[in-house]
Amino acid sequence: MYLSNLIGRIVEKQYNTYKVQTETGVEKAHLKGKIFQTIKNKSEFPCVGDWVELNECDGTLQITRVLERRTQISRQTAGNVTEEQVIAANIDYVAIVLGLDGGRNYSDRLLERLTTVAWNSGATPLVILNKADLNDEAEYVKFQAETIAPGVDIIVTSVEDGTGINALTNYLSKGKVAVFIGPSGVGKSTLTNALLKKDVQKTNEIRRKDKRGRHTTSTSFMFELESGAYIIDSPGLREVQAWAEEQNLDDTFSEIAELSQYCRFSDCKHEGEPGCAIQAELERGYISPERYDSYLHLKKELAFLNRRKAEKNNNVERQYDKQFSKMVKREMSKKLELKKY
Ligand SMILES: Nc1nc2c(ncn2[C@@H]2O[C@H](COP(=O)(O)OP(=O)(O)OP(=O)(O)O)[C@@H](O)[C@H]2O)c(=O)[nH]1
Ligand SMILES: [Zn+2]
Structure with a gap:
């Protein structure tokens, strides 16, 4: 039997093996060989949360296409290569x-960094203290965090005594x-585990598996809660390295972005x-020196990342240029050879 253009959602990814939720249940799926021809970089590989098109051939599911993502959270690939790796797609909240x-x-600085990554995803950031x-x-730390992450909802929780768990559940x-x-x-x-309630056992099993192989496993999961909401758990999200655009800083540091329109230049x-509005507010004490330093630091870090991205693109272009000029030379020499005769 051959069925084409089924739709499913990826709920588990381990290296290149996928589990997909379809109308009939959760099933294993593989990437169709052809998909590699259309994928241009790592970020286009399917990940947990992706909606995909599938073909079924003799009982095996093949992923043929990744549907356009609404949102995505990415990190920089480990190591020296500057490459975006998408860890989860079509998410609504980055908590x-x-x-x-x-x-x-x-720390305020960690909160700024993670908020920037969260804004970059396109999903709504949420802070859980x-x-x-x-x-x-x-409550005082919450008040302080509100000034560090303006416009972001902040929930104070305790799994120990149940504080805030209902407030969190309201989002899910x-x-x-x-x-x-x-x-x-x-x-x-x-x-x-607290959110899963009934399925604690199941998570524990998965967690144990995950913990055992923390350094080797790369399994990402999407869990369904009783409410029908989903939580994505991925080792890749645990040590998120900034992957954001400089413009995401305007969300994280919205008061600085707003003030900067009053700078002379x-x-x-x-x-x-001269005439810098930020400098003036810094002197008046409206912006703290730590926050100002953090802003400049993140800005430089992201500018560096963007430069490396641009260099990489240039390298790719140069490669195409080389290939193109080789091709031209080949064609030219063919023509010259033809002329000889
Ligand atoms: N007192 C108290 N302890 C908590 C609370 N939430 C978690 N813990 C404890 O904090 C420790 C770490 O919790 P984990 O859930 O493993 O932390 P994690 O963020 O998942 O850590 P990684 O898996 O290493 O990323 C455990 O011993 C928990 O029991 C809380 O609200 N109050
Ligand atoms: Zn200025």
Whole structure:
């Protein structure tokens, strides 16, 4: 039997093996060889959350096409290559989880960085300040975080005593997809388990498998909650390296973006130019020096990333140029040879 143009959604990815949710259930699927001819870079490979077209041939499913993504969260490929790797697609919320238990589990700078990555995804960023039971000043940290991530909803939670779990559940209605990002140990898996309720056992099994092979596994999952919402858990999202555009900084640092229209020069870099509105507000104390430094730092980091991206594109173009000139030479020499006769 041969069926074509079935539609499914990828719910699990391990290297190049996929599991796809179709109308009839979850099934294994492979990439159709032909798809490699149309894929130009790593970011176009199907990932968890992608809607795909499938062919069924003798009981095996083949992924033939990835449908256009509404949103996507990416990171930089590990190592020195500047390449975008999409980790999850068609997500509605990027939930940035931070811990209120002190140490490295919360910092304004980390929040700025992760908010920038979240804005770049096209999904709605959401901040979860977890472990409220371990901090008497949770509401104060929330207040502070609101100034660091303007325009982003912030939920204070504790899996320990149940604080905020209902508030979080309100976002996760039928069909919505959320991914948790944040440093290790802030409670991402614990939160997932709390949201899953009935299916705790199942997650634990999966988590154990995941934990055992943390360094070797690359399995990403999409879990369905009772409400019909989904949560994506991916090792790739645990150590998210910034992959964003400079313009995403305007969302993260919206007050700086707004103020910069009052700078004397329209291309003001806010680094000591005369008539700089940012500098003026910095002196008045409206913008903190730490936030200003963080802004410049992230801006430089993203500019660097963009330069490397551009260089890479140039290299690709140069390669095409080389191939083209080789082809021209070949054609020319053919013509010359023809002339000889
Ligand atoms: N007191 C308290 N402890 C919590 C809370 N949430 C999680 N924990 C504990 O924090 C520890 C780390 O939680 P995990 O869920 O493994 O953290 P994670 O973010 O998934 O960490 P990685 O899997 O390494 O990325 C565990 O011992 C949890 O029991 C909370 O709200 N309150
Ligand atoms: Zn300026």
